Amino acid sequence: MSDPIVKISGLNKWYGDFHVLRDIDLDVRKGERIVICGPSGSGKSTLIRCINALEEFQEGEIVVDGIELGPNLKHIDAVRREVGMVFQSFNLFPHLTVLDNCTLAPIWVRNIPKRDAEATAMKFLERVKIPHQANKFPGQMSGGQQQRVAIARALTMNPKVMLFDEPTSALDPEMVKEVLDTMVDLAGEGMTMLVVTHEMGFAREVANRVVFMDAGQIIEANTPNEFFAAPQHARTKLFLSQILR
């Protein structure tokens, strides 16, 4: 077994007096795909947003590829360069074309010359199957296309880990599939992925481990087969019975 690329230990976070994350311990090995699920408000988004320091936390430690992220959030920039993120609401930059969305960070963060950045961006746009729309603005595309651009945009930075926060829950059913297909492809290429999703089909097909969260804690973590076939905890059973009706 290789060393964990993301190592979360003793993570605790409060919003004011509200204890959102409680003693989270989670190791993610290189190339591993983890699906995080759980009822609404259980702290899934908060957890993965802590990994790339979009949220600060009060206790514990997160180590990403050997870079340590403590409560005082040193090394934020170094960590963010290793971690790509895809949001529920896409968050593309509406004033920039698709291509500029994808070249902005390589040019301004990695100081890559514009030409090279554009070539790389086109490569990734091809991978998510929208090379012909490179000069459109995000507002001129469908939700599924936008989300695929968002994935391509994150990939242009060559992240070692990709975080997905409910990437398909703002999409119509037909578009869900195109985005999930893209993510399956990505998984096939060996990307380390942490995915918050309620797409249990995706979890079964792609995940190495499914992590179930409730009330800010990890209740159960298991391989998809075990998880779906024989859930251990009462809350997991309840959740699965509701979601797999």
Next chain:
Amino acid sequence: MSDIASSSFVRQDLLTERPAPVKTTGFVGLMRTRLFNSPTNILLTIVGALLLWFTIVPSVRFLMVDAVWSGKDRAACLTENAGFAVGACWPYIQAKLPQLIYGFYPEAERWRVNLTFVLAVVLLVPLLVPRLPAKGLNASLFFVAFPVVAFFLLHGGGIKGFGLSWTAGLLELFDDSIIGAGQALLSSSKTSAVGPLLWLVGNFIVLVGTAIHWLILPLTWLRDQIQGAGQSVWTDFAVTAAVVCLIAFGLGGGLRAGGRALASSIFAFVAIAAVIKLMGLDRGGLPVVATNLWGGLLVTLVVSVTGIVTSLPIGVALALGRRSTIPLIRIFSIAFIEFWRGVPLITVLFFATYMLPLFLPGNFSVDGLVRALIGIALFTGAYQAENVRGGLAAIPRGQGEAAAALGLSWWKTTSLIVLPQALRHVIPNLVNSFISLFKDTSLVSIVALFDLLGSLRASFSDPKWSTPSTAFTGFAFAGVIYFIFCFGMSRYSLFVEHRLNAHRRN
């Protein structure tokens, strides 16, 4: 069966085209469908027509039909001599035009004003036309080089040193004021109740000042050497250029990638040298024309262009400061904005002109025009800050988060993602403030600066041209000038808005 048969139909003769029974096109159609199609519309049409009749017709009569177009003095514009009720007296404007444009700027030197206008237009027009290339160079020429050149053109005068002397002078001034403050404390410690404390603090400050004095001694010594030798400007220039080029080279990436930075800084210095040589700045430059001689459109444009160009960055900085998470910056921004928004511009101008000199250190005087400029820039900046803040508030939080997740720093996120979107949202508000700034420049006449309106009113008192219609003609003329500038800004902003919001149209 019969049902189906009766509902089937085959046309025998094709119908020919025929005109609509009621005309809906052309002038008659327009009248019918848009102007007189309902009682309310009939009423509105009549009111509108009357309004036009009572405004347009008298204006045209006054400005054109009843106007006097040529003459030598007031006699031409008197009803007795003209033989009809005289409207606008254009020869008066013609005679006073130089004063309205240049104020009391000496006649022999007016080519300098014209040259500045020409330079401004030559640099501004390409900047405004999106199709033309080299926006970066163009913008730096207009926003950095042009103001300096314009200053030496309009004001005149030369330079005695360059970067090194200026830096040394500034540091010296700073140091002197520190020592001065320390000594003031020391002298007041003799009479105060908390004397020992003041004595201690005063001594400490004087000590710091002396330390700084020794620290900058090499610099001031070098300055004195350079000033002592002949050709002081060029020696200083060479030293400054060398130092700045080296720094640019170092920061630009040293031997590996610094070539570009080095080349552009060398280019900049060559350009600066050319300007210095061309304008003879090393030999005293052009004759000085004090700002109290400036007037007319010149002052209006100087004040408004400076105000427009400086107020936007001030506004952006304040708006960002107001949203900052650092309490000190936020409180300062809020206090600053609320203060300037809370006082009328007239008060600001009075304060800047008559009270500011009382607050500044003794040997430090600021030109009257500059004081007004600073006051207006800060005043408008506070307004622009609130406009910009409105735009910032309209940007979803996800934008900043997405940029941060990509590894962009706060500065890059702000300047590449947040501000471009925020400013697009508020172009109408920004231009609204620009337009009101342009018109508010006329308030500077209160503090003894003669802008367009001030010069105009000064010209009313000339007995040579005093006729019943002089004042009306003058105000009509000024109104047209103001309108042209404001309307131009308004139309251009619409164009920009349309263009920049391409992404919002599908």
